[in-house]
Amino acid sequence: MEKHQISWLQLVILLFVCRSFNLFTATLHDVGEEYGLIHMIAFLVAGIFQLLMVLPAWGLMKLTGRGLGEAASYTMGKPGVWFSILGTVYLLVTTSLTVYSMANFLVNAAFPDAEAVFFVVTLVLAAGYAASLGIEGIARAALIFCTALIIGLILVLIGVAGRIDIINVRPIVDEHPIQSVIRDAWIITGRSSPVFLYVMLASRTRNGAGKGFIWYLAATLVLQELVTFLIATVSGDLASEQAFPLFSLTTIARVSVFQRMDAVYLGLWVTVCFLRVAVSFRACKELLAPFLPEGKTSMRRKWILPFLMIAVACGASVLTRDQVLLRAVMDILSSGWPLVIVLIVGPGFMLIIGLLRGRLRKGAQQDAG
Amino acid sequence: MKENLQPAPAGTERLREDLSGNLILIREKLHNSSDLVTRPVTVGGVEMSFVLMEGMVTLSKLDQAVIRPLMTHPAFESGQEAFEFIRETAIVGDVQEVYEFERLIQLVASGFVAILVDGVRAAIVMGVQGFPYRSISEPQSEVNEKGPRESFTEPVKINVTMIRRRMKSGQVRFEMLDVGTESKTSACLAYCPGVVDQRLVKEVRRRLMAVPLETVLDAGYLQPFLEGKPLSLFSEVGTTERPDVVCAKIQEGRVAVLLDGTPYALLVPFLFVENFQSFDDYTNRPYFATVIRLLKYISFFVSILLPGAYVAVATFHPAALPHALLFNIAAAEEATPFPLVVEALIIHLIYEIMREAGLRLPRPVGHAVSIVGALVIGDAAVTAGIIGSPMVMVVALTAISSFVVPKLYEPVMILRFVFILLGGLTGLYGISLALAVLLVNICQINNLGIPFTAPVTPLTLRAMRDVLVRAGWKRLAKPEQVQNLRGSDLHH
Structure with missing residues (x-):
């Protein structure tokens, strides 16, 4: 355990900033939909799905008095390493996708002559350095990033306020609206890897992580609704044709003497991406560290971070070149099953094993003692 | 025998x-x-x-x-x-x-x-010492408009009396110890036992006693031993040449270290926001002090980011600029032979050379150097078409801004060069990424158990009354003790 810990509010802000990255680069039109009321409702339902999904992991952590990585080691012993590996692979894939998305955005929107690999490598190096410093620094910096993010969104709101047209919000015309809402909500949930990050880092908080999760869901819901509303009302049907709808919005936002806000937003998105990758690295370390305790294996522990950095850099670089693989990865993640495995199946299985071995209450009591 | x-x-x-x-x-x-x-x-x-x-x-x-x-x-x-x-x-x-x-x-x-x-x-x-020493004079680096004009001098005993004269209630304790295995230089810890966390005093004492240097000639020698991890461009130890500042800081639960032969004191723990506080803030009226403080924050960002951002925007993101400004810049740069980034680096390098020369030379010669720099090199470079006039303006504004917060000059100078390079090579992407890394780096500093970025993050609302704004004395009457800041390891 590190000496310093973070508060639940810091964790909420940190993961809120991480989650905001999805709004920048990933959009619902990937699944062939258009912006409208359905999506705004789907975000709310996705929040409920996420709340339900974390229950097994939450129960496991409560009953063992440990974080998810440590609980895997405690309830299952050495075989628990497989859960950690599974969780790490999930995080590595989602992080690679994050880095790819950023590099892809930068090459397409701002630096057409640059190589995506350059952005991949620099981002991973910067995030790796931040992760090596510890979670406190990242969490503290998140408050400042969050403030900048909110100011940025307010500026966009001001910049496009004159173009908002409520008529652009597509009404519910679907024949099976409930199925559509549930399908979209499930896709949103499937792409909500920060939920897993939240669960992973909850053990780093002093207390109140449960209460914090509700706040996290509420804050992300407000953000998603606001951004979706802006995109839908300003861009209208065009939004579903755009690669980066929010970015497109910033190119038409005019505030004071600034012609466009996209350069400012580019900076903001980079910092958000950097933070998200750094948090993912920390979470992976949390998962793997219990299986490489201090002492004889301390050298191996030091190699975790370089290994993660290399893996993400390679993963993101491959994704920039292989569109088939990229599509496959996105489809798998959107299916929601990877998140179900790491949040429900894995922790649920550990709960059962722990129960059979009589380790659940005992762990919590030991912790209390 | x-x-x-x-x-x-x-x-x-x-x-x-x-x-x-x-x-x-x-x-x-x-x-x-x-x-x-x-x-x-x-x-x-x-x-x-x-x-x-x-x-x-x-x-x-x-x-x-x-x-x-x-x-x-x-x-x-x-x-x-x-x-x-x-x-x-x-x-x-x-x-x-x-x-x-x-x-x-x-x-x-x-x-x-x-x-x-x-x-x-x-x-x-x-103790019948009687050796010549420099008399008490006005502060050189912490000049103030109002308020006392005494600064520390070299003998530690005289510096101790200057603090004691200001705090007569007996709440201050001075503790002498020797540092330097050969020089045995007298160091003095000054703190308020009723306010300070004793673990802090113990740790500062331990670090000073463990200083492995043979000779300690200046408090700057001790500074690295009072700093923690990670390595940072920003100092985690405060310095002041004003006894009144020491009195105020030790009442907030800090420890001051005075060293014989050094006309300034070290202060630990030190917060990043303290770089922007000066004695005049507390003698001026709050609204004016608040405006000045905001100016300092703006100047800090201008001094590190303006040249880099200018190079980045003009090179990679010209669409962000108003059209009229963009045309003016384009016209000025058209006539110059170097890319913007090289131009910015050259002119900043010349500026730093002149500053360093002016600083070390006798004052009258220093003025001459400034005149040569400003008139001859600046004017001639623009006239000869080597440097564009917008760049000269950017450098001038940056140079002036960097003196608004003199305590941060060292990191500001380094960061300015870094951001120019990044702006020229990678545009706003590089600047944003470097800024994020820098931010995480300073946020991670937890020297002596106190977050360096407190009370901004972790946020302590009560303490913010003397950060972005300067509240009136009626609200500042009770000092905010450093160990009570959120995120502090010393918090009970």
Whole structure:
């Protein structure tokens, strides 16, 4: 355990900033939909799905008095390493996708002559350095990033306020609206890897992580609704044709003497991406560290971070070149099953094993003692 | 003499009864240094000797305090009686009995006078120092408009009295210790025992005692030993040359370190936002102090980011600029042979060279250098078409801004070059990424258990009344103690 810990509010802000990255680069039109009321409702339902999904992991952590990585080691012993590996692979894939998305955005929107690999490598190096410093620094910096993010969104709101047209919000015309809402909500949930990050880092908080999760869901819901509303009302049907709808919005936002806000937003998105990758690295370390305790294996522990950095850099670089693989990865993640495995199946299985071995209450009591 | 033949362990060799033996050993240990004065005398039938360093003692004080009372005494029955007489009648504040050579030599080298009496295995040392030193003057780097104009000087004892004069209630404690294995420089910890967390004092003391340097000539030598991890461009130890600032800081639960021979004090723990606070903030009216403080924050960001951002936007993101400005920049840059990034680097390099030259030269010559720089190089470079005039304006604004927060000049200078390079090579992407890394780096600093970025993050709302704004004295009456900031390891 590190000496310093973070508060639940810091964790909420940190993961809120991480989650905001999805709004920048990933959009619902990937699944062939258009912006409208359905999506705004789907975000709310996705929040409920996420709340339900974390229950097994939450129960496991409560009953063992440990974080998810440590609980895997405690309830299952050495075989628990497989859960950690599974969780790490999930995080590595989602992080690679994050880095790819950023590099892809930068090459397409701002630096057409640059190589995506350059952005991949620099981002991973910067995030790796931040992760090596510890979670406190990242969490503290998140408050400042969050403030900048909110100011940025307010500026966009001001910049496009004159173009908002409520008529652009597509009404519910679907024949099976409930199925559509549930399908979209499930896709949103499937792409909500920060939920897993939240669960992973909850053990780093002093207390109140449960209460914090509700706040996290509420804050992300407000953000998603606001951004979706802006995109839908300003861009209208065009939004579903755009690669980066929010970015497109910033190119038409005019505030004071600034012609466009996209350069400012580019900076903001980079910092958000950097933070998200750094948090993912920390979470992976949390998962793997219990299986490489201090002492004889301390050298191996030091190699975790370089290994993660290399893996993400390679993963993101491959994704920039292989569109088939990229599509496959996105489809798998959107299916929601990877998140179900790491949040429900894995922790649920550990709960059962722990129960059979009589380790659940005992762990919590030991912790209390 | 028999008992004295056994050598004592190094560094703890004790004084002997034999006066001449003691004097020989003192001379030996000081390598027969020419400034060592040993003056054997016989008073009242007892042999004794004064040991002192030439030029470090006020002889009139010594005469009044010791020699005159001794002369009035008819005779002593033994050396011990003479010793006790001197100890009891010496009219000096600082009188100590010393039993070891090492301590004796250290005190004599500090300007004390030692009196050794034949037949006594101890010496009396008296603080009758009298060496020339610089008088108290106005602060040089923390100039203020209103308020007191006293700054620390070199002798630590005088600096201690300057603090004591300002805090008379007895709540301040001064604790002396020696640093430097060879120089044995006197360091003084100043803190308020009723306010400070004792764990903090203990840790500062431990770090100072563990300083492995042989010679400590300036408090700057100690600074790295008081800093923590990770490595950062920003100093985690505050410095001030003002005794009033030290008084205010130790009332907030900090520890000040004064070092003999150094005209400024070190302050720990130190917060990033303290770089933007100055004494005038508290003497001016709150609304004005708030505006000035906001100016300082803006200047800080301008001084590190403006040239880099200018290069990045003009090179990679020109669409962000208003059209009229963009055309002006394009027209100015059209005539220059270098890319913007090279231009920015050259002109900043020239500026730093001139600044350094102006700083080290005598003042009249320094002014001449400034004139040459501003008129000859600046004007000529633009006229010759080597540098565009918008760039000159950017550099001028940056240079002025960097002096608004002088405490941060060192990191600002380095960061400015880094951001110019990144802006020129990678545009706003590189600048944003570097800024994010820098932010995480300073957010991770937790020196002595206090987050460097507190009270901004982790946020302590109560303490924010003296960060972005400066609240009125009615609201600042109760100082915010540093250990109570959110995220502090010292918080109970």
